[in-house]
Amino acid sequence: MGDSAAAGSAVRLRPGTIADIPAFRALGEAVVPVTYGPIDAAYAQRMLDEWWIPEIFEKSLERNTHLVAERDGEVVALANLGRLSRSYRAFPHVTDPHVTGDREVMWKLYVHPDHQGLGIGSRLLAEVEALVEGDELWLEVVDGNDQAYDFYLSRGFVEVERVSDGRWPDDVWLRKSLGRTGR
Numbered sequence: 001m002g003d004s005a006a007a008g009s010a011v012r013l014r015p016g017t018i019a020d021i022p023a024f025r026a027l028g029e030a031v032v033p034v035t036y037g038p039i040d041a042a043y044a045q046r047m048l049d050e051w052w053i054p055e056i057f058e059k060s061l062e063r064n065t066h067l068v069a070e071r072d073g074e075v076v077a078l079a080n081l082g083r084l085s086r087s088y089r090a091f092p093h094v095t096d097p098h099v100t101g102d103r104e105v106m107w108k109l110y111v112h113p114d115h116q117g118l119g120i121g122s123r124l125l126a127e128v129e130a131l132v133e134g135d136e137l138w139l140e141v142v143d144g145n146d147q148a149y150d151f152y153l154s155r156g157f158v159e160v161e162r163v164s165d166g167r168w169p170d171d172v173w174l175r176k177s178l179g180r181t182g183r
């Protein structure tokens, strides 16, 4: 990982741990409402209430690999990677994730609004890609999050499917082939 300069001060990537949970929550409060509020304010609140809470981070830290970006000693971004088959969520649209349909998924990539556009998200994505064991990285984008959707498409992801539950915004699944076949 190591240091690099982004707009003047050093950004350091390191593994995330249970000690980071309060910083994860603070990051969520800074980034979730501005990202999802314009799409669906109730959904943004639900995300914070149901997913950006200590109990969920504890579960996630047991099952997934977390990476944080620190700037001047402060957590300014978070990414994580894990397998669909180990998620506590259900994915009825994926046929038997334990057998043929498992996916390596980047569940989160969030950069604090004050630190976006400085290359931190790209660095975290590159680190996550380096951790993928198979040939594909998957992720979900909330329908309407055009900034993130465009970011991922410009970095080689393609849209695979849209999953609707009829109540909340659709999840758009993207996949990137990492070109490692035959490794």
Ligand SMILES: CC(C)(COP(=O)(O)OP(=O)(O)OC[C@H]1O[C@@H](n2cnc3c(N)ncnc32)[C@H](O)[C@@H]1OP(=O)(O)O)[C@@H](O)C(=O)NCCC(=O)NCCS
Pocket (backbone or CB within 6 Å): 031, 035, 108, 109, 110, 111, 112, 115, 116, 117, 118, 119, 120, 121, 122, 123, 140, 141, 142, 145, 147, 148, 151, 154
């Ligand atoms: C999408 C996101 C992860 C990108 O991380 P980042 O550190 O801002 O991105 P980088 O600086 O590495 O790259 C900037 C690129 O993203 C685009 N971008 C996305 N959001 C941007 C922002 N707020 N400010 C500037 N550029 C932004 C730029 O167009 C730029 O594209 P280019 O390099 O192809 O010209 C980050 O903006 C973010 O956390 N957004 C809000 C949360 C979110 O939607 N996360 C994804 C959930 S699936």
